[in-house]
Amino acid sequence: MIEFSKESDVYINTDGTLTSYLYLAEINDSIIEFSLLVLENDVLVDLIKSKQAISPGLYQDPEIDEDEEGVAYPAQQYFYETADCWISVRIDIDTNNKAKLNIGECQELQKITHELDMKLFKKKE
Helix, strand or coil, X not given: CCCCCCCXXXXXXXXXXXXXXXXXXXXXXXXXXXXXXXXXXXXXXXXXXXXXXXXXXXXXXXXXXXXXXXXXXXXXXXXXXXXXXXXXXXXXXXCCCEEEEEECCCCCCCHHHHCCCCCEEEECC
């Protein structure tokens, strides 16, 4: 397995043969570092390692996401953007135990990873 920062919180999404790990570490109030590991049938499909995402402001209204039961929760949104890719990382503000990725056109990611768009990741206990 690939090693990530021990300070990272780990979030997991499992959907059929696809298992994805989202590693999040807070740098400060407006910047997080994230890594994404995607496995299909336990074989590495995609890896984004140690990218920084920036929140446009803590005083901005939160996004509203829903869990698998349809229960709404406020989420702080952080953005990662390059010329070829954008991803927003949305973290549950109240409990910090849920996260979602909003994946735009990302040439550096495999097609199957785009299927993670707005899927719920749960914090590993």
